[in-house]
Amino acid sequence: MKKYLFFLISNFLLFFIFPIIRLLSKKFYEKRILPHLINMTCSSKPIQIQKKKIIPNAYGKVLEIGFGSGVNLKLYNGENVEKIYGIDPSQELHVLAYENAKSVDISIDLQIGSAEELPFEDNSFDTVVSTYSLCSIPNPEIALNEISRVLKSSGKFYFAEHGLSSDTRVAKFQNFIEFFYPKISGGCHVNRDILKLINNSELELKVSQSMYLPGTQKFLGFNSWGTAG
Template identity: 35%
Template sequence: MPIGVHLICGLPVVTRQRARVVPLASGDVVEIGFGSGLNLPHYDRANVRSLIGINPDDGLPHLARRAIARQDLPAELLVESAEAMSLSSGVADTVVVTYSLCSIPDVLSALAEAHRILRPHGRLLFCEHGLSPKAHIARLQHWCNAPWRALAAGCHLDRDTGSLIRLAGFEMERYDIYDLGFGTRILGTHHVGVARKR
Protein backbone atom coordinates (compact mmCIF):
# COMPACT_ATOMS: atom_id res chain seq x y z
CA MET A 1 0.00 0.00 0.00
CA PRO A 2 2.73 2.64 0.75
CA ILE A 3 4.25 2.24 -2.71
CA GLY A 4 0.79 2.36 -4.29
CA VAL A 5 -0.06 5.55 -2.40
CA HIS A 6 3.25 7.10 -3.48
CA LEU A 7 2.67 6.25 -7.14
CA ILE A 8 -0.96 7.36 -7.29
CA CYS A 9 -0.32 10.57 -5.36
CA GLY A 10 2.61 11.32 -7.66
CA LEU A 11 0.59 11.20 -10.89
CA PRO A 12 0.95 14.34 -13.04
CA VAL A 13 -2.71 15.33 -12.63
CA VAL A 14 -2.29 15.20 -8.84
CA THR A 15 1.03 17.02 -8.93
CA ARG A 16 -0.62 19.90 -10.79
CA GLN A 17 -3.14 20.29 -7.97
CA ARG A 18 -0.39 20.38 -5.33
CA ALA A 19 1.31 23.15 -7.28
CA ARG A 20 -1.75 25.36 -6.77
CA VAL A 21 -1.20 25.75 -3.02
CA VAL A 22 2.17 24.49 -1.74
CA PRO A 23 4.22 27.40 -3.19
CA LEU A 24 2.12 29.78 -1.06
CA ALA A 25 3.66 28.42 2.17
CA SER A 26 5.90 30.82 4.08
CA GLY A 27 7.84 31.14 7.33
CA ASP A 28 7.90 28.15 9.67
CA VAL A 29 5.83 25.46 7.99
CA VAL A 30 4.27 22.25 9.30
CA GLU A 31 2.96 19.75 6.77
CA ILE A 32 0.52 17.19 8.11
CA GLY A 33 0.17 13.98 6.14
CA PHE A 34 3.70 14.41 4.81
CA GLY A 35 3.56 11.00 3.13
CA SER A 36 6.54 10.29 0.91
CA GLY A 37 7.50 13.95 0.57
CA LEU A 38 5.82 14.66 -2.75
CA ASN A 39 5.23 18.31 -1.85
CA LEU A 40 8.92 19.04 -1.27
CA PRO A 41 9.73 20.25 -4.81
CA HIS A 42 6.87 22.77 -4.69
CA TYR A 43 7.98 24.80 -1.67
CA ASP A 44 9.38 28.26 -2.42
CA ARG A 45 12.86 28.15 -0.91
CA ALA A 46 12.97 31.94 -0.67
CA ASN A 47 9.92 32.06 1.58
CA VAL A 48 10.18 28.93 3.77
CA ARG A 49 12.38 29.23 6.86
CA SER A 50 11.82 25.70 8.18
CA LEU A 51 9.63 22.69 7.47
CA ILE A 52 8.42 19.95 9.79
CA GLY A 53 6.60 17.00 8.27
CA ILE A 54 4.10 15.01 10.33
CA ASN A 55 3.19 11.47 9.33
CA PRO A 56 2.17 8.28 11.15
CA ASP A 57 4.21 5.09 10.89
CA ASP A 58 2.30 3.85 7.85
CA GLY A 59 5.23 2.64 5.75
CA LEU A 60 5.88 6.01 4.12
CA PRO A 61 8.41 7.63 6.51
CA HIS A 62 11.39 5.80 4.98
CA LEU A 63 10.45 7.22 1.56
CA ALA A 64 10.00 10.65 3.14
CA ARG A 65 13.45 10.61 4.71
CA ARG A 66 15.01 9.76 1.35
CA ALA A 67 13.11 12.64 -0.26
CA ILE A 68 14.24 15.07 2.47
CA ALA A 69 17.87 13.99 2.01
CA ARG A 70 17.67 14.86 -1.70
CA GLN A 71 16.36 18.40 -1.10
CA ASP A 72 18.05 21.65 -0.13
CA LEU A 73 15.19 22.65 2.19
CA PRO A 74 15.71 22.69 5.99
CA ALA A 75 13.23 19.95 6.82
CA GLU A 76 12.64 17.24 9.41
CA LEU A 77 10.10 14.48 9.85
CA LEU A 78 8.19 13.62 13.01
CA VAL A 79 6.60 10.17 12.92
CA GLU A 80 3.43 10.77 14.89
CA SER A 81 -0.28 11.31 14.58
CA ALA A 82 -1.68 14.59 13.25
CA GLU A 83 -4.46 14.24 15.82
CA ALA A 84 -2.01 14.63 18.74
CA MET A 85 1.13 16.45 17.62
CA SER A 86 4.03 16.90 20.03
CA LEU A 87 4.68 20.43 18.75
CA SER A 88 4.15 23.41 21.03
CA SER A 89 1.27 25.80 20.40
CA GLY A 90 1.91 28.71 18.07
CA VAL A 91 5.04 27.39 16.36
CA ALA A 92 3.93 27.61 12.71
CA ASP A 93 3.17 30.38 10.28
CA THR A 94 1.70 27.94 7.76
CA VAL A 95 0.18 24.48 7.94
CA VAL A 96 0.00 22.54 4.67
CA VAL A 97 -2.21 19.51 4.08
CA THR A 98 -2.66 17.77 0.73
CA TYR A 99 -4.54 14.54 0.07
CA SER A 100 -4.55 13.59 3.76
CA LEU A 101 -7.76 14.87 5.36
CA CYS A 102 -9.59 12.11 3.49
CA SER A 103 -7.82 9.37 5.44
CA ILE A 104 -7.02 10.80 8.89
CA PRO A 105 -9.30 8.84 11.27
CA ASP A 106 -10.23 11.79 13.51
CA VAL A 107 -10.09 14.62 11.02
CA LEU A 108 -11.59 17.26 13.33
CA SER A 109 -8.94 16.55 15.96
CA ALA A 110 -6.22 16.91 13.32
CA LEU A 111 -7.64 20.24 12.16
CA ALA A 112 -7.94 21.41 15.78
CA GLU A 113 -4.27 20.55 16.23
CA ALA A 114 -3.41 22.48 13.06
CA HIS A 115 -5.28 25.46 14.52
CA ARG A 116 -3.42 25.10 17.84
CA ILE A 117 0.09 25.04 16.39
CA LEU A 118 -0.50 28.05 14.15
CA ARG A 119 0.50 31.52 15.25
CA PRO A 120 -2.22 34.18 15.35
CA HIS A 121 -3.58 34.74 11.84
CA GLY A 122 -1.51 31.80 10.54
CA ARG A 123 -2.68 30.09 7.36
CA LEU A 124 -3.86 26.59 6.49
CA LEU A 125 -3.16 25.66 2.86
CA PHE A 126 -5.16 22.67 1.65
CA CYS A 127 -5.68 20.55 -1.45
CA GLU A 128 -8.00 17.60 -0.95
CA HIS A 129 -10.47 15.42 -2.79
CA GLY A 130 -13.89 15.27 -1.18
CA LEU A 131 -17.63 15.71 -1.37
CA SER A 132 -19.06 16.93 -4.65
CA PRO A 133 -21.45 19.90 -4.60
CA LYS A 134 -23.48 18.07 -7.27
CA ALA A 135 -26.21 16.03 -5.59
CA HIS A 136 -26.09 13.05 -7.96
CA ILE A 137 -22.29 12.73 -7.60
CA ALA A 138 -22.51 13.15 -3.83
CA ARG A 139 -25.06 10.29 -3.67
CA LEU A 140 -22.63 8.06 -5.56
CA GLN A 141 -19.81 9.07 -3.24
CA HIS A 142 -21.89 8.17 -0.17
CA TRP A 143 -22.87 4.85 -1.74
CA CYS A 144 -19.29 3.94 -2.72
CA ASN A 145 -17.64 5.22 0.46
CA ALA A 146 -17.69 2.04 2.58
CA PRO A 147 -16.21 -0.31 -0.06
CA TRP A 148 -13.73 2.36 -1.14
CA ARG A 149 -12.52 2.83 2.45
CA ALA A 150 -11.91 -0.92 2.73
CA LEU A 151 -9.87 -0.92 -0.49
CA ALA A 152 -8.02 2.37 0.01
CA ALA A 153 -6.67 2.23 3.57
CA GLY A 154 -9.46 4.26 5.17
CA CYS A 155 -9.71 6.99 2.52
CA HIS A 156 -13.13 8.72 2.48
CA LEU A 157 -14.73 9.83 -0.76
CA ASP A 158 -17.33 12.10 0.83
CA ARG A 159 -15.75 14.35 3.42
CA ASP A 160 -16.96 17.94 3.20
CA THR A 161 -13.55 19.57 3.48
CA GLY A 162 -14.70 23.17 3.67
CA SER A 163 -17.23 22.54 6.42
CA LEU A 164 -14.68 20.59 8.46
CA ILE A 165 -12.10 23.36 8.17
CA ARG A 166 -14.61 25.99 9.27
CA LEU A 167 -15.71 23.83 12.20
CA ALA A 168 -12.09 23.77 13.39
CA GLY A 169 -12.02 27.57 13.75
CA PHE A 170 -10.72 28.73 10.39
CA GLU A 171 -12.17 31.29 8.00
CA MET A 172 -11.72 30.91 4.28
CA GLU A 173 -9.62 33.39 2.35
CA ARG A 174 -9.84 31.44 -0.88
CA TYR A 175 -11.81 28.29 -1.58
CA ASP A 176 -12.34 26.53 -4.90
CA ILE A 177 -14.28 23.34 -5.57
CA TYR A 178 -13.82 21.74 -8.96
CA ASP A 179 -13.59 18.33 -10.55
CA LEU A 180 -10.89 16.92 -12.77
CA GLY A 181 -13.13 15.97 -15.65
CA PHE A 182 -15.37 13.22 -16.92
CA GLY A 183 -14.80 9.85 -15.31
CA THR A 184 -13.04 11.20 -12.22
CA ARG A 185 -15.79 13.09 -10.40
CA ILE A 186 -16.43 10.51 -7.67
CA LEU A 187 -12.76 10.59 -6.65
CA GLY A 188 -11.75 13.79 -8.41
CA THR A 189 -13.89 16.49 -6.82
CA HIS A 190 -11.25 18.82 -5.40
CA HIS A 191 -11.38 21.26 -2.49
CA VAL A 192 -8.45 23.67 -2.73
CA GLY A 193 -7.77 26.85 -0.85
CA VAL A 194 -6.35 29.01 1.90
CA ALA A 195 -7.89 29.38 5.37
CA ARG A 196 -6.85 31.77 8.12
CA LYS A 197 -6.78 31.05 11.86
CA ARG A 198 -9.46 33.10 13.58
Protein backbone atom coordinates (compact mmCIF):
# COMPACT_ATOMS: atom_id res chain seq x y z
CA MET A 1 0.00 0.00 0.00
CA LYS A 2 2.80 2.41 0.95
CA LYS A 3 4.56 1.67 -2.35
CA TYR A 4 1.51 2.58 -4.44
CA LEU A 5 0.87 5.70 -2.36
CA PHE A 6 4.48 6.76 -2.94
CA PHE A 7 4.13 6.22 -6.71
CA LEU A 8 0.83 8.14 -6.72
CA ILE A 9 2.37 11.14 -4.96
CA SER A 10 5.49 10.98 -7.15
CA ASN A 11 3.47 10.95 -10.35
CA PHE A 12 1.31 13.83 -9.11
CA LEU A 13 4.44 15.89 -8.53
CA LEU A 14 6.18 14.83 -11.76
CA PHE A 15 3.29 15.20 -14.14
CA PHE A 16 1.31 18.02 -12.54
CA ILE A 17 2.96 20.14 -9.82
CA PHE A 18 6.49 20.44 -11.23
CA PRO A 19 5.34 21.30 -14.80
CA ILE A 20 3.05 24.01 -13.41
CA ILE A 21 5.83 25.55 -11.29
CA ARG A 22 8.22 25.50 -14.24
CA LEU A 23 5.59 27.02 -16.49
CA LEU A 24 4.98 29.85 -14.01
CA SER A 25 8.68 30.54 -13.41
CA LYS A 26 11.34 28.61 -15.30
CA LYS A 27 14.18 30.49 -13.58
CA PHE A 28 12.83 29.85 -10.07
CA TYR A 29 12.26 26.17 -10.83
CA GLU A 30 15.70 25.59 -12.33
CA LYS A 31 17.60 27.63 -9.74
CA ARG A 32 15.71 26.86 -6.52
CA ILE A 33 13.93 23.53 -6.93
CA LEU A 34 15.68 21.40 -9.55
CA PRO A 35 19.19 21.28 -7.94
CA HIS A 36 17.75 20.03 -4.65
CA LEU A 37 15.47 17.59 -6.46
CA ILE A 38 18.45 16.12 -8.32
CA ASN A 39 20.50 15.99 -5.12
CA MET A 40 17.69 14.19 -3.27
CA THR A 41 17.14 11.69 -6.08
CA CYS A 42 20.84 10.87 -6.45
CA SER A 43 21.07 10.36 -2.68
CA SER A 44 18.15 7.92 -2.51
CA LYS A 45 18.79 4.41 -1.19
CA PRO A 46 18.14 2.46 -4.45
CA ILE A 47 20.46 4.77 -6.40
CA GLN A 48 23.15 4.57 -3.73
CA ILE A 49 23.05 0.77 -3.83
CA GLN A 50 23.70 0.88 -7.58
CA LYS A 51 26.55 3.33 -7.20
CA LYS A 52 28.22 1.13 -4.59
CA LYS A 53 28.55 -1.57 -7.25
CA ILE A 54 31.02 0.52 -9.26
CA ILE A 55 32.44 3.59 -7.47
CA PRO A 56 34.59 1.75 -4.86
CA ASN A 57 36.46 0.20 -7.81
CA ALA A 58 37.80 3.57 -8.96
CA TYR A 59 41.56 3.98 -8.63
CA GLY A 60 44.41 6.35 -9.38
CA LYS A 61 43.63 9.63 -11.06
CA VAL A 62 39.83 9.73 -11.36
CA LEU A 63 37.46 11.83 -13.47
CA GLU A 64 33.77 11.90 -12.58
CA ILE A 65 31.51 13.41 -15.20
CA GLY A 66 28.19 14.82 -14.08
CA PHE A 67 29.73 15.36 -10.66
CA GLY A 68 26.59 17.20 -9.54
CA SER A 69 26.39 17.90 -5.82
CA GLY A 70 29.19 15.49 -4.96
CA VAL A 71 26.99 12.86 -3.34
CA ASN A 72 29.29 10.13 -4.68
CA LEU A 73 32.35 11.30 -2.77
CA LYS A 74 31.76 9.15 0.30
CA LEU A 75 31.63 6.03 -1.89
CA TYR A 76 35.20 6.29 -3.17
CA ASN A 77 37.94 4.22 -1.57
CA GLY A 78 40.37 6.92 -0.49
CA GLU A 79 43.22 4.42 -0.21
CA ASN A 80 43.07 3.66 -3.93
CA VAL A 81 42.32 7.13 -5.28
CA GLU A 82 45.09 9.63 -5.98
CA LYS A 83 42.83 12.56 -6.90
CA ILE A 84 39.27 13.13 -8.11
CA TYR A 85 38.45 15.60 -10.85
CA GLY A 86 34.76 16.46 -10.99
CA ILE A 87 33.11 18.22 -13.91
CA ASP A 88 29.54 19.44 -14.17
CA PRO A 89 27.80 22.28 -16.06
CA SER A 90 25.59 23.37 -13.13
CA GLN A 91 26.76 26.30 -11.02
CA GLU A 92 24.00 25.60 -8.49
CA LEU A 93 25.09 22.00 -7.97
CA HIS A 94 28.72 23.10 -7.67
CA VAL A 95 27.78 25.12 -4.60
CA LEU A 96 26.45 21.93 -2.99
CA ALA A 97 29.48 19.97 -4.23
CA TYR A 98 31.95 22.23 -2.44
CA GLU A 99 30.11 21.59 0.82
CA ASN A 100 30.15 17.80 0.31
CA ALA A 101 33.84 17.93 -0.60
CA LYS A 102 34.64 19.10 2.93
CA SER A 103 33.47 15.79 4.35
CA VAL A 104 36.08 13.55 2.68
CA ASP A 105 39.86 13.27 2.95
CA ILE A 106 40.57 13.07 -0.78
CA SER A 107 42.21 15.63 -3.07
CA ILE A 108 39.45 17.08 -5.27
CA ASP A 109 39.43 19.43 -8.25
CA LEU A 110 35.97 20.71 -9.20
CA GLN A 111 35.33 22.36 -12.55
CA ILE A 112 32.31 23.78 -14.33
CA GLY A 113 32.23 22.38 -17.82
CA SER A 114 30.77 19.92 -20.29
CA ALA A 115 31.53 16.24 -20.74
CA GLU A 116 31.29 16.91 -24.49
CA GLU A 117 34.42 19.06 -24.36
CA LEU A 118 36.61 17.82 -21.53
CA PRO A 119 39.43 20.26 -20.61
CA PHE A 120 42.01 17.51 -20.17
CA GLU A 121 44.81 16.04 -22.24
CA ASP A 122 44.63 12.64 -23.92
CA ASN A 123 45.35 9.57 -21.75
CA SER A 124 45.04 11.54 -18.50
CA PHE A 125 42.95 9.29 -16.24
CA ASP A 126 43.13 5.81 -14.77
CA THR A 127 39.38 5.82 -14.10
CA VAL A 128 36.37 7.69 -15.42
CA VAL A 129 33.08 7.42 -13.55
CA SER A 130 29.57 8.29 -14.71
CA THR A 131 26.48 7.74 -12.59
CA TYR A 132 23.10 8.83 -13.93
CA SER A 133 24.67 11.46 -16.16
CA LEU A 134 24.50 10.10 -19.71
CA CYS A 135 20.74 10.61 -19.62
CA SER A 136 21.09 14.39 -19.38
CA ILE A 137 24.15 15.17 -21.51
CA PRO A 138 22.88 16.81 -24.74
CA ASN A 139 25.19 14.76 -26.97
CA PRO A 140 26.12 11.54 -25.14
CA GLU A 141 27.88 10.13 -28.22
CA ILE A 142 30.37 12.99 -28.15
CA ALA A 143 30.79 12.70 -24.38
CA LEU A 144 31.58 8.97 -24.57
CA ASN A 145 34.23 9.58 -27.22
CA GLU A 146 35.69 12.32 -25.03
CA ILE A 147 35.82 9.84 -22.16
CA SER A 148 37.66 7.41 -24.43
CA ARG A 149 40.11 10.17 -25.35
CA VAL A 150 41.07 11.17 -21.79
CA LEU A 151 41.11 7.60 -20.47
CA LYS A 152 44.46 5.82 -20.40
CA SER A 153 44.77 2.73 -22.60
CA SER A 154 44.82 0.61 -19.45
CA GLY A 155 42.12 2.68 -17.76
CA LYS A 156 38.52 1.79 -16.94
CA PHE A 157 35.21 3.55 -17.41
CA TYR A 158 32.69 2.64 -14.71
CA PHE A 159 29.06 3.51 -15.34
CA ALA A 160 25.67 3.15 -13.68
CA GLU A 161 22.85 4.69 -15.69
CA HIS A 162 19.13 4.48 -16.31
CA GLY A 163 17.56 4.45 -19.73
CA LEU A 164 15.42 2.75 -22.35
CA SER A 165 13.60 -0.30 -21.02
CA SER A 166 13.81 -3.69 -22.71
CA ASP A 167 10.05 -3.98 -22.12
CA THR A 168 8.24 -2.72 -25.24
CA ARG A 169 5.28 -1.25 -23.34
CA VAL A 170 7.50 0.63 -20.90
CA ALA A 171 9.70 1.85 -23.75
CA LYS A 172 6.64 3.22 -25.58
CA PHE A 173 5.68 5.21 -22.48
CA GLN A 174 9.26 6.48 -22.15
CA ASN A 175 9.17 7.66 -25.75
CA PHE A 176 5.74 9.24 -25.20
CA ILE A 177 6.86 11.46 -22.29
CA GLU A 178 10.04 12.51 -24.07
CA PHE A 179 8.38 15.71 -25.35
CA PHE A 180 8.16 17.22 -21.85
CA TYR A 181 10.00 15.12 -19.25
CA PRO A 182 13.49 16.53 -19.97
CA LYS A 183 12.14 20.04 -19.34
CA ILE A 184 11.22 19.27 -15.72
CA SER A 185 14.15 16.95 -14.93
CA GLY A 186 17.23 18.94 -15.84
CA GLY A 187 17.44 17.48 -19.33
CA CYS A 188 17.03 13.84 -18.33
CA HIS A 189 16.07 11.61 -21.29
CA VAL A 190 14.63 8.33 -20.03
CA ASN A 191 14.58 6.73 -23.48
CA ARG A 192 18.30 6.50 -24.20
CA ASP A 193 19.72 3.05 -24.87
CA ILE A 194 22.80 3.26 -22.67
CA LEU A 195 24.52 0.02 -23.72
CA LYS A 196 23.94 0.78 -27.39
CA LEU A 197 25.45 4.24 -26.95
CA ILE A 198 28.57 2.77 -25.36
CA ASN A 199 28.85 0.03 -27.99
CA ASN A 200 28.62 2.65 -30.75
CA SER A 201 31.34 4.80 -29.18
CA GLU A 202 35.12 4.47 -29.27
CA LEU A 203 34.93 2.65 -25.93
CA GLU A 204 34.84 -1.13 -25.69
CA LEU A 205 32.14 -2.52 -23.41
CA LYS A 206 33.72 -5.10 -21.11
CA VAL A 207 31.05 -6.09 -18.58
CA SER A 208 27.42 -5.01 -18.18
CA GLN A 209 24.24 -5.91 -16.35
CA SER A 210 20.71 -4.53 -16.53
CA MET A 211 17.62 -4.70 -14.35
CA TYR A 212 14.72 -2.68 -12.98
CA LEU A 213 15.81 -0.87 -9.87
CA PRO A 214 13.75 -2.05 -6.86
CA GLY A 215 11.49 0.61 -5.37
CA THR A 216 11.35 2.74 -8.52
CA GLN A 217 8.83 3.17 -11.30
CA LYS A 218 9.63 1.20 -14.43
CA PHE A 219 9.80 4.18 -16.78
CA LEU A 220 12.56 5.63 -14.57
CA GLY A 221 14.09 2.49 -13.14
CA PHE A 222 15.61 0.44 -15.96
CA ASN A 223 19.27 0.43 -14.95
CA SER A 224 22.44 -0.64 -16.72
CA TRP A 225 25.86 -0.72 -15.11
CA GLY A 226 29.28 -2.09 -15.87
CA THR A 227 32.76 -1.41 -17.19
CA ALA A 228 34.20 -0.24 -20.49
CA GLY A 229 37.63 0.79 -21.62
